[in-house]
Amino acid sequence: MIVNQIDTKGRPVIFYGAGHEAFFEVAKYHKKGVAPACFCDRDAAKWGTKFLGFDCISLEQAVKQYPDFLMVVTPRYPLRFHIMEDLLERGLVTKDQILNYEPWTKRKSCHDLCGYIDFHYSKRLLMCCSCDSTETIYKSHCVGFNGSIADSLDAFFTRREGVLSDLNGEAQELAQYCSNCRWAVEDYWPVDQRFRRIAYSVGGGCQFNCVYCGSVARHTMISETWEKSATFPEVMEYLEQNNLIHPDAIIEIGTGEICVNPRQNEIFDVADNYFTFLFTNAGIYSERIAAQIKNGNALQLLVSVDAGTEETFRKVKGTPAFKNVRENLKKYRRFGNSIYIKYVFLPGINDTDEDVDGFIALAKEVDVREITISRNFEDGFAALPKQTLNMIQRMIVSARENRIPVTPFFSLFSKEDALLISTF
Numbered sequence: 132m133i134v135n136q137i138d139t140k141g142r143p144v145i146f147y148g149a150g151h152e153a154f155f156e157v158a159k160y161h162k163k164g165v166a167p168a169c170f171c172d173r174d175a176a177k178w179g180t181k182f183l184g185f186d187c188i189s190l191e192q193a194v195k196q197y198p199d200f201l202m203v204v205t206p207r208y209p210l211r212f213h214i215m216e217d218l219l220e221r222g223l224v225t226k227d228q229i230l231n232y233e234p235w236t237k238r239k240s241c242h243d244l245c246g247y248i249d250f251h252y253s254k255r256l257l258m259c260c261s262c263d264s265t266e267t268i269y270k271s272h273c274v275g276f277n278g279s280i281a282d283s284l285d286a287f288f289t290r291r292e293g294v295l296s297d298l299n300g301e302a303q304e305l306a307q308y309c310s311n312c313r314w315a316v317e318d319y320w321p322v323d324q325r326f327r328r329i330a331y332s333v334g335g336g337c338q339f340n341c342v343y344c345g346s347v348a349r350h351t352m353i354s355e356t357w358e359k360s361a362t363f364p365e366v367m368e369y370l371e372q373n374n375l376i377h378p379d380a381i382i383e384i385g386t387g388e389i390c391v392n393p394r395q396n397e398i399f400d401v402a403d404n405y406f407t408f409l410f411t412n413a414g415i416y417s418e419r420i421a422a423q424i425k426n427g428n429a430l431q432l433l434v435s436v437d438a439g440t441e442e443t444f445r446k447v448k449g450t451p452a453f454k455n456v457r458e459n460l461k462k463y464r465r466f467g468n469s470i471y472i473k474y475v476f477l478p479g480i481n482d483t484d485e486d487v488d489g490f491i492a493l494a495k496e497v498d499v500r501e502i503t504i505s506r507n508f509e510d511g512f513a514a515l516p517k518q519t520l521n522m523i524q525r526m527i528v529s530a531r532e533n534r535i536p537v538t539p540f541f542s543l544f545s546k547e548d549a550l551l552i553s554t555f
């Protein structure tokens with residue numbers, strides 16, 4: 132299924148936007164046989180610098196330098212569509228020149244409602260990844276799996292249309308959660324509603340025991356329902372045959388721990404044909420993961436390390452495997468640079484100088500692509516204590532000093548904390 136090759140007929144391709152999302156777009160287009168001629172960005176501070184090894188210049192200069200250009204707009208929608216609209220209105224590009232052009236529409240929606248599906252261990256199909264622990268699944272955001280992929284998907288699409296219609300109309304019944312959700316915004320969203328993120332999180336167990344993990348998948352073995360009626364190959368074959376998968380779709384592998392999952396080979400066999408986001412605790416080294424990194428399918432290998440010392444690691448992850456994880460990360464790094472490490476800040480548990488410094492040392496040693504900063508989302512959006520915020524600041528400053536890109540998940544913090552963190 133993956134990525135048809137694109138023939139640019141020798142025309143140079145300008146990548147617009149030298150930020151967080153650009154890495155994924157470069158990796159995707161690399162698989163399609165397209166490399167950037169240069170990056171351009173609105174931020175003048177980036178002009179004259181290198182980004183991912185390519186020149187970053189102003190749009191004006193790029194257009195002059197490459198008059199016959201094609202373009203990829205790298206930020207995620209809705210911003211992507213605002214940039215396209217602006218460039219088109221100013222007559223700087225035509226639709227034909229934008230390789231990732233697609234029609235959009237203005238309405239209230241979110242990334243999940245535009246193309247997410249999770250085949251979930253609770254024997255349901257979920258349309259929202261913000262409600263994945265059994266207790267908090269919003270009833271309106273899922274349909275039960277009734278043994279037939281076709282019937283269940285039909286019900287899923289009808290329900291999703293209902294949620295979108297209520298969200299944008301008078302009736303609120305199906306949109307009661309979305310109406311209060313910070314991710315539902317009126318903006319430009321794609322018309323094409325095919326799946327762009329597909330998670331098959333049907334369970335499979337986990338050998339770790341993280342203090343914050345609410346994922347029931349870690350205790351759940353794959354149920355007979357999924358094993359017999361809808362294995363991953365069967366599900367994907369149905370979606371493919373019915374043209375329900377967007378060509379840039381990403382498969383998210385993170386059901387419990389993939390490296391102890393009894394069906395891991397079957398899952399990887401399918402995932403090898405797609406772009407993937409791999410979530411693993413890295414306690415076990417996997418040749419299949421290494422291969423995904425090497426062949427460029429894994430746009431992201433995300434490992435939540437959450438500690439900078441062996442002692443804290445044991446406290447947070449429930450097992451003494453800090454050194455082991457570090458060695459496995461170093462092994463994976465040999466195959467590519469899509470390694471992201473994460474720190475879930477837990478007040479009073481891992482918010483010390485020693486842990487932050489140890490984590491940064493690990494990031495340097497492994498030479499990760501990026502650090503992401505998170506918090507325990509089971510706590511809701513509660514404000515964090517001063518000490519934890521100080522340690523987030525320490526991590527951000529230290530990462531910058533060491534030239535390691537760092538991205539906080541702003542949407543998980545309280546508005547005040549997010550604002551403060553954005554000033555660090």
Ligand SMILES: C[S@@+](CC[C@H](N)C(=O)[O-])C[C@H]1O[C@@H](n2cnc3c(N)ncnc32)[C@H](O)[C@@H]1O
Pocket residue numbers: 337343344345346384385386387388389410411412433434435473475505506507508509
């Ligand atoms: C549920 S895990 C499954 C995959 C794999 N076992 C792992 O740990 O990466 C997927 C991701 O969810 C994150 N996660 C789980 N529970 C969380 C929580 N309560 N707060 C923040 N992140 C959480 C983990 O840090 C991990 O990165």
Ligand code: SF4
Pocket residue numbers: 240241242243244258259260261272308309310312313314315
């Ligand atoms: S609850 Fe929020 S994230 Fe989930 S589907 Fe609704 S708007 Fe999207």
Ligand code: SF4
Pocket residue numbers: 337338339340341344345346349387388411412
């Ligand atoms: S390693 Fe992943 S699945 Fe296992 S307990 Fe930790 S967060 Fe949960």
